[in-house]
Amino acid sequence: MSAKRKSMTSPGGSTKKQRKAIDLEMKMKIINDYEAGKKVKAIARDLELVHSTISTILKDKDRVKEAVKALTGFKAIITRQRKGLIHEMEKLLAIWFDDQIQKRMLMSLLIIQAKAHSIFETLKAREGEESTETFTASHGWFQWFRRRFNVHNRSISSEAASTDVEAAEKFVDQFDPC
Incomplete structure (x- = not known):
């Protein structure tokens, strides 16, 4: 029986990137850079993030700005917006x-x-x-x-x-x- 998928690992180790949480400070930097005229691709390259991650943050920029306004004294890491x-x-x-x-x-x-x-x-x-x-x-x-x-x-x-x-x-x- 032949394998239909390629292995996720290479001979040198794992090729799968680890997920990392992006804090509000970083998200605001991304939004500010974009609003200053910087291209999404350039922001992604500078911060070593995937293009789709930058696009998702920019899509939700209104919610990110609201979260920053409501921020307490802590350096909060918000990965998804909660309600209720x-x-x-x-x-x-x-x-x-x-x-x-x-x-x-x-x-x-x-x-x-x-x-x-x-x-x-x-x-x-x-x-x-x-x-x-x-x-x-x-x-x-x-x-x-x-x-x-x-x-x-x-x-x-x-x-x-x-x-x-x-x-x-x-x-x-x-x-x-x-």
Whole structure:
């Protein structure tokens, strides 16, 4: 029996390119270059991307611009545009999360999940009986949320957050040589 397809690998290794996510900053650079008069083929060559990828980004440039406007403080990687209450909840949660980090508040998985569920229920109540969406703030959802909004190492450990700052300052004052 003869093979109908050519092998995906060559004697030197795999020839299949790896997929890579393109962040909003790169997408805006592509859009700005195109709007400045640069050809799609030239943009693709400069960024080492496929022509069709550039064309797809340019086709969806209005949605990319909207995503940039709604961007939080994170360097978000958005590979597909989401819609609905869960998407809105995640945007609001990302803003809340960034605010909590700036305030150096204690963060844990349970607190974040509870806040996500609370925001979702508030948005659902605002929509009324029209919305049939359901949301479970599971561990899996949180892992995907972390990837989408790049919040990997932004939390404060419980030990650092629970320290007594006033007692520490008094201790330092006692041993200050000046």
